[in-house]
């Protein structure tokens with residue numbers, strides 16, 4: 001078995017999954033409209049922002065299939081890993097933190113220009129800094145539940161309203177699949 005490399009030591013994208021914009025103008029394709037930004041400030045959320053194409057989703061789903069295995073060689077790099085936080089086998093809630101250290105896809109998705117641009121705009125055009133990643137998997141029909149909560153109450157590492165959560169879906173979340 002080869003040596004385990006911790007991708008947290010890499011401070012830039014490590015794959016070709018995303019095209020990092022080369023010029024200022026290259027960023028424009030990712031810009032939210034003024035209406036989207038206004039919606040965020042008015043409602044406190046913004047949905048429907050396209051962050052991944054089919055190829056990127058497919059690659060991340062393949063990465064996910066590998067790392068949910070507790071025998072994965074880089075398993076010790078997770079900050080947190082719970083195969084089922086619900087404790088009920090009929091109601092599955094996989095939850096992990098730290099997968100950005102393990103696969104190139106989950107590492108580079110932090111540099112997704114569509115996300116970086118949106119976050120920059122929504123945070124009053126300030127520079128964007130990553131705090132932590134998080135994966136929740138809730139299988140169709142028997143997915144577990146994360147109760148309603150407000151993260152802001154315990155996010156104490158920054159000043160008010162200088163942080164946001166980016167929820168990136170890897171598959172459809174519909175009424176039909178539960």
Ligand SMILES: O=C(O)CCC(=O)C(=O)O
Nearest residue numbers: 134136145146151165167
């Ligand atoms: O997606 C979920 O079920 C919970 C997400 C969450 O708790 C969070 O992003 O802080």
